[in-house]
Amino acid sequence: MPDAPTGDRPDWGTAFRSIADDWLFADVDGPLPAEAVLPLENPDLYDSGVWDKHLKIEERYRTVSIGVYAGRRIAVLNAKLGAPAAAMAIQAAAGRGVRSLVGVGYCGAVADDLRCGDLLVPTGAVSADGTSAALCPGRYPAVADHQLVRALHDTAPGTLRDGLVHTLDAVYTQDSALVEECRRTGVSGIDMETAAVLTAARLSGMRAATLLVASDHPGLGLPTDGALIGAGFDRAMGLALEALTAGNVRQDLSSNSRPPRGVRATTGS
Template identity: 35%
Template sequence: MSEERSNTAWYIGARRDEIGEYAILVGDPARIGRIAEHMSDVHFVSENRGLRTATGTRGGKRVTVSAFGMGAPIATIVMHELFALGVRTFLRIGTAMAVPPAKLGDFVLADGALRAEGTSNTYAPIGFPAIADFDLNTRLRERLASSGRPWHAGIYGTYDGFYTEMFGLSGERRQMIDGLKRDIQRMGLIGTDMETSALLTAGRILGARASTLCVATVDAFTQEKIGDEAMAKAERDLFEIALDAITA
């Protein structure tokens, strides 16, 4: 492999010199521009395959923000490529489905996750736990405690099938999913998503620190969604908390 190729990520298209010390992973590519407003000296990496990446400075440290879209397979590809370029600390931020006591607009921090997706099985056997990094979560807890926002920490459930496992549109499928959600509540999960358990597992196997902090945006039982204004405010707070904690 050539020196140039070894210093360039295959899918995200970034060079080693375009990447910071820390990485924040987001789903929605539109968040890249919005979080960039919370950093200085921002450099936007050339977009490749719809994957947007930018690197900026926060508190004197370089932070890369990269969007993976949706789902565990591509999220771990982005993590894996950034790891190969030198990143050792990862924080996924975005949205999660809320399970009581978490309410719409609350922040939910993953201490670990139930591995109900398939991607993490390619990194470690199913008995391997998906656990967040303790030191990173300590910093996140400290920042959340001073934020004034309601927050919860606990175990996520991570699934592959949004409309088959998490969000029933109607009829028989919704009844089946309601049964699964009762199991989720019985296990005391605080939220569900499609990436966290894979990222936590991959991070451990690669030798990186990783965690997830999300805004609860959909009620798992009523399917009520957070309003646009409330989400915009929560997202701004999420950016500040994430950037402060990851660079602390």
């Protein structure tokens, strides 16, 4: 039989947080900026180079780039596919001082007023993924930070949609029955990360929202249009950066920030 744990052995949760930090940020010396963008889903469609059009990249590391937008340093994390990867990136980033984050990704449209290339700002998510349940069992709400949601709308008044998304992490569970259930319950889209992003961020003391590009429309049986998706994602990148550097978000963040739970309290730039 293995030896019983002893009091001088480190807590495994604490040890593993250090391991995860090394996986992602071993080549980064010190804290990350206080604001960050997390690209979500379909990593084959883009790389960190696409952000060069929107901000001046000054530092490139293995899993994160750091640039300047509107005089503020912004971290751009590598694209993450699925809830587990997104949640781990957020928890590790919180330990490196990230305090406010916008995830930019894709969703399948369900609402009738969404079309390919349109932008959706989820106010909350149905947590049908295993990651959110593992982070916080029970009926914990996956809710976006209201200041970031407002800031996103302020960047493009009247052109972004609000709504709920259904987050799952088993790709082939998407079928007609799920689409119809989402339509019946007023869910606007289906994605693979938002619930975990919002849950992990809130538990880590971080503000978070996501901005999703409708990639197709399973609700109406409409196909993908690559040109519309590309234009939508390009627009979403710019809006995310504008929202993160908005004066009201930065002021509210500095006056109400609190250290994340279970991670070291460092400060961003």
